[in-house]
Amino acid sequence: MMIGGGRSSSSSSTATAAGGTWVSTTSVSASGKRIQREMSELNADPPPHCSAAPKGDNLFHWVATIIGPPGTPYQGGIFFLDIAFPSDYPFQPPKVVFKTRIYHCNVDAAGNLSLDILKDSWSPALTISKVLTAIRSIFSNPDPYSPLTSGVARLYLADKAKHDEIASEWTLRFAK
C-alpha cells in the first residue's frame, strides 16, 4: 500500500509532466487504485498454481509465476512472466511477456503471447487473476490456429507426441 501510494503519485506527476490531460491524470491514479485492489485480492484468493506481485516498488510492473499444470509437457515447470500495466490499465490490456523460455505455439521466442483477451478481447472487467488463469489454460490447450510460432503449431497438429517431447525437454531445461 505504501509502495503503491508512492508510485501512483510519481506516475501522476510524470503524466502531467508529459502534458497529460486531466483525464489521463485521474486515470493514472484510478488505475493505481485498481491495481492495488487487484493485488490485495490476488493475495487473498490467488488462482491455483499462480502467483503475481509487483516487481520492486513499481505498482505497474509485476512479476507472475505459473506452475505448469500436471498432465501437460509443462508439468512441474515454473514459468515467470512479466506484466506491465499501461497507465490507463483497466481500459487497455496489460502487457504480459514470458520471461522463461517455453516451447509453445502461442508464445514466440521473445516470450510474447498471442492471447485474445490480451489483445482485442480485452475487457476492463478482466483482472490479472483471470489473465493468469487464461494463460495457464493455454498450457493445457494450445491454440495452433492462431500461432505465434508457426513451426511449433505445425508440429503440434502433425505430431503431438513429438511436440510434447520437445516441450517437456524445454520445460526441464528452462523452467526447473
Place this chain on the structure above:
Amino acid sequence: MESDSISHTSPPSASNCKDISRKKRVGTSLSCFHFHFRFLIFFIDVLFFVVDFQRSAKLKQCKLDARREQWLSQSAVKNKVCCKEGTNDGDSKQTQRGERDRSLENFEMRGTAEANGEVENVSVQHESDSESFPPNSHTSSSLLGGMDSGTSFTNSSSSSTSSGGCCSGSITEEEGGDGCLDDWEAVADALAADDDKQELDPNENNKENLCLGSTPGLEPNPQLGSNGEGSDLKNSEPECPRMVQRATGTCRAWRADDTFRPQTLPNLSKQRSFPATDRRFGQGGVSWMRNSAFSVPSSCPICYEDLDFTDSSFLPCLCGFRLCLFCHKRILEEDGRCPGCRKPYENDPVEAEASVQGGSLTTRLLARSCSMIARS
C-alpha cells in the same frame, strides 16, 4: 344516531362547564397535569414494552390497520356533523382549542371540587374507552388486564385520597390497563393521521363515537359496582368525549410529526412502529432496489470506486454489467464495448440513462454513441 344527538347536546353542557371552570382555572395546575401525563405515558411505555414483548407484531399490525380504516371511514361519515359543529362555534380550530380547554377545565374542576370520587369516574371512563378498542380476538387479554386494573384502581383510589392528586389516580389506572394501551395509542395514531385531512374536529366525533360505544362496555360496570358510583358516571357520560379528547388530543404525547414525542423514551422504536408501518414498506422498496443494484457490485468493477446511487441505477447494457459513469464514458471514448459481454454498447440505454444526468453529459454521450455507431 346516538352519536349525532350526543354531539349536538354536548356543546351546551361543555359551555356550562366552561363558565364554571373558567373561574377555577389555574395555570400551574394545567402544566402540572401536563407533566404528570407525560410521566404517565412514559410509565405506560415501559410497562407496555415489558408486557407486550411476546405479542406478535404482525397480528397487531393487521388489526390496527383494519381498525384505522374503520375509524377513518367513520370519521368520513361524521364529517357532516363536525362541520355543523364547526359552523356553530365559528372557526373549527378555535372550536377544537375551546373544547380542549373546556375539557381540561372540566377535569380540573371536577378533580378539585369533587375530589377522588369524580376522578375515579373519569379514569373509569378512560379505562372503558381504552377497553373498547381491542377487537374480539383481543378481548380476553384486555379483559384480564381490565380486571387487574380494576383491582389496582380501587386500591389506588384509597391511596389517592392521601396523595390527593388526580394524576396519581389516573396513573395507576393506566398502569393497570396496560394491555389495552397499544390500542389506545393506535387510536391516537389513527386520529393523528386523520388530523391533517379533517381539521381536527372529526377526531372529536370519532372519540365521541368510541366513547359511546364503550360506555356500555364490559369493563366499567363491575368497576362501577365496586365503586358504587354508577349515578355519577351516568351524569358525567355526556362529558366523556371531552375527557377522551383530553387524553388523546391535548395530552397526546406525540403529534403527527412526532416533534413533541420525548425522544428518550425506551420503547420509542415500538411506538414508532405503528406510524412507521407504511414508511417501512416504502423503505423496503428502496432497500430492495438498492440490494438489487448492489447485489452485483458494491463498487465499480473497473475502477473499484464506490458506486453512488446514480451509478448503481445506471444500467448501460442489457447483460446487466454495471459500472460507474466515469468508466462508462471512458469505454465509450475508446472501445465502446460492454466489459461484461463485450458487445458494443447500445445507443438507447445510454441515452435513456444519461438523460438522467442531464445537459452536457447527455449530449456528449449521445454524440459519442452516435459516432460509434456511425463508425461501426
